[in-house]
Amino acid sequence: MANGVFSVLDTETTGLFPGGTDRIAEIAIVRMNRHGEILDRWETLVNPQRDLGKQSLHGIQSRDLLNAPTFKDLAEELHWRLSGTVVVAHNLSFDSRFLDAEFQRAGMPLPKTLLNQGLCTMRMSHQYLQGAGRSLQDCCDSFGIEIVSAHSAGGDAAATAILLSRYMELDGQNPEWNLRLDRAAQAAWVQDSPSGRIIPVHRSSAPAHRAHHFLDRLTTRLPEFVGSEAQENYLAVLDRALLDRYLSTHEEQQLISLAGQLGLDRSGALELHKMYFQQLVRAAWTDGTVSPDEQLDLRTVADLLGLGRDLVRHSLMLPARKADNELSKAPGERTIALGSLVVLTGEMAKPRRQIEAALNAAGYVPHPAITKKVSLLVAADPDTLSGKAKKARDYGIPVASEDYLWTTLLS
Incomplete structure (x- = not known):
C-alpha cells in the first residue's frame, strides 16, 4: 500500500x-x-x-x-x-x-x-x-x-x-x-499486498432511512463537552446506548465496566448521567416546548440512567429564559463588528470568491464553518434547512440573505 x-x-x-x-x-x-x-x-x-x-x-x-x-x-x-x-x-x-x-x-x-x-x-x-x-x-x-x-x-x-x-x-x-x-x-510493518485478496461483500441496499425520533434529534444538538477525554468517550457510548431508549442488563453491566476502564468511579459516572440528562432537557426546550410524549421519553432515559424522580421533575420545569435583546434583533438591526466571522452557504447570484473578497476588503473574515464565534450566516435562501443554517439557529446566529449582504453589510 x-x-x-x-x-x-x-x-x-x-x-x-x-x-x-x-x-x-x-x-x-x-x-x-x-x-x-x-x-x-x-x-x-x-x-x-x-x-x-x-x-x-x-x-x-x-x-x-x-x-x-x-x-x-x-x-x-x-x-x-x-x-x-x-x-x-x-x-x-x-x-x-x-x-x-x-x-x-x-x-x-x-x-x-x-x-x-x-x-x-x-x-x-x-x-x-x-x-x-x-x-x-x-x-x-x-x-x-x-x-x-x-x-x-x-x-x-x-x-x-x-x-x-x-x-x-x-x-x-x-x-x-x-x-x-x-x-x-x-513504522509500516507490511510492504507487499496479501497473496489472497478478499472480495468485499456489500449490503443489498442502502441502510433504510431511520426515523429520527426525539432522542436521536436531541443527541445531535447537545452542546460542546468540556470534561476529560475519558468522560467524553463514556458519554459518546452512552449516546449510542440510549438511541433506542432501552438498556439491556448486559448493556448496563458493560457501561459500568467501561466506566471502570476509563477510570470513572460509580459516583463520577452518576454525576455524568445527571449532567447528560440536564443537557438533553435543555436541548429539548430549544423550540420552547416539550410535549407530553417528549417528557415521557426523557423520563424513560432518566430511569435508565438511575436518576431520582425529584431531579427529573425539577429539570422538566419550564426553564427561566433570559431576554436576549441582541440575539432577537434582525440582522439589519444588530451590529456586525469589523473582524467578525461570516459564513456563506448555498449557490448565490455572485461567485463565492467574489463575495469572500468583498468581505475581506470590508474588514470581515469569511469562515468555512459554523462555530459559536461566528457572527453572521449569509444564505442563498434565508429559510434554508441546511446543516449550517440549523447550527446557526441553534447558536442564535442570525441568518441573512445575499441581498442583505450587499445592501446593508457591504454598502
Missing part, C-alpha cells in the same frame, strides 16, 4: 462493548492524502458469527451476511491496508477498542502504536469547532457536509474523511499533519 496517507475508518457493530460477545459487522476504510484527496474507498460486511444485535441502529440484514467474510478472513488484508497510515475515526476510542479486540481474537494483533497515535475527529472538534457537540452529524452540520447513507460504515467513514479535510484546511500550516504521516510511513 502507498504510505503517507490517512486511513479514515468506521465500523458498525452488533453492540457497544468489545471483548465479549459484541463483534464488528461492517467495516470501511477511506484512504485520503494530505491534500484532502480521496485515494480509494473499501468496505465490506463482516460475518460476526453471532446475531446482529439491534438491527434498527445499523440497518444490516442477516441475509446480507450469507457470503460475508469473517474478521479472521480479513485480518491479513486489513493489516496491509492500515500499515504505514494514520488511522482516523470519529470517536476513535470506540472503533479502536473493537479493532483491537477483533485482531486479538484473530491471533494477529496490531502494533500498539497504530491505534494509540491515531486521530479522533470528535476530539478534534474542540480545537476547530468550538461549541459543537460530539456527534458526527453535529460536526458535519457545521461545515454543511452531507452524510450519505448515515449509520453505514462506508457512509460515515466518507463523511469523516471530508470532516478531516476541512480541519486541515482550517489549519493548513500546522506541521503536525505531515509529521504524523511521516512517522506512520516509517
